[in-house]
Amino acid sequence: MPKEIEVKSVLNKTKKRDSWFLDDYTFNPYSSCSFNCLYCYIRGSKYGINLEQSLSVKTNAIELLDKQLSNKAKKNQYGIIVLSSATDPYLQVEKKYQLTQRALEVILKHRFPVHIITKSDLIERDFDLLKEINEQAILPEDLNTLDRGTIISFSFSTLLDEVGKIFEPGATKPTQRLAALEKTVNEGFLTGVSLMPLLPYISDTTEQLDLAFQTFSDMQVNYVLPATITLFGNGDANSKKLVMNALEKHYPELVEKYEKFFQHGSQMPYYYQTAFKKKMEELSLTYKIPNAILKYTSS
Numbered sequence: 001m002p003k004e005i006e007v008k009s010v011l012n013k014t015k016k017r018d019s020w021f022l023d024d025y026t027f028n029p030y031s032s033c034s035f036n037c038l039y040c041y042i043r044g045s046k047y048g049i050n051l052e053q054s055l056s057v058k059t060n061a062i063e064l065l066d067k068q069l070s071n072k073a074k075k076n077q078y079g080i081i082v083l084s085s086a087t088d089p090y091l092q093v094e095k096k097y098q099l100t101q102r103a104l105e106v107i108l109k110h111r112f113p114v115h116i117i118t119k120s121d122l123i124e125r126d127f128d129l130l131k132e133i134n135e136q137a138i139l140p141e142d143l144n145t146l147d148r149g150t151i152i153s154f155s156f157s158t159l160l161d162e163v164g165k166i167f168e169p170g171a172t173k174p175t176q177r178l179a180a181l182e183k184t185v186n187e188g189f190l191t192g193v194s195l196m197p198l199l200p201y202i203s204d205t206t207e208q209l210d211l212a213f214q215t216f217s218d219m220q221v222n223y224v225l226p227a228t229i230t231l232f233g234n235g236d237a238n239s240k241k242l243v244m245n246a247l248e249k250h251y252p253e254l255v256e257k258y259e260k261f262f263q264h265g266s267q268m269p270y271y272y273q274t275a276f277k278k279k280m281e282e283l284s285l286t287y288k289i290p291n292a293i294l295k296y297t298s299s
């Protein structure tokens, strides 16, 4: 069972809007994340090895969000709210607590736009609310070209269920997620893919990338945002340690390669990043899928 906690604030203003996710605000109804991805950037000693065991539900989140959005709306400080930046808005417990659903009702009431980023098909439950937000949200002036108030991104590090089971053990299976992605596109939402982090030698191979881009192109997604992997720390609860443990068990032939990649830091080496960027630009052109949300809306 998750812990129930009360917090002082739930709506965070971002210092600078990220050009990929277009976040002016972030809202996290839960603390920690039962999807438990080994590569997750929130990992570290704060949440322990199993993120599901440290999951907390912010029981006063809706009341606080209502107050905070009411103040922002009075000052005309409209902006895109990202759900979520440090958890998934559609965790298993969302079925019981419905914090995301209730948050969307409050967001609709105050007419803020949203960008939902998820690995779950539970989002389908909220399609009606998301459609209303899509029509009624007030966009910040510099994002008026978006011309709609709802953006939905599904997150993938792989399209293969057997790989997902290893690296994202608590998340909805990639095949189930793909079905939800297709439904979301067919409902007419501005829909895309956050293709990150791509796992070297596992999901960044030519074969896997072609499979991914062909699949997304067939579904007519509006954008794909690809990124490399970042891994931190050698402590038991750190992403680097957990991913290395998984490689030792499931991909022992890759251990040395990953050790070399991360011997000097948390990012993939410069030569890899340069080749990755070039490859992603080529794939974006070949499959005619924009690699930024705003590129889609301005085309």
Ligand code: SF4
Residues within 6 Å of the ligand: 033, 034, 035, 036, 037, 039, 040, 041, 042, 051, 085, 086, 087, 088, 119, 168, 171
């Ligand atoms: S779904 Fe996102 S927030 Fe949750 S564990 Fe995975 S990467 Fe982290």
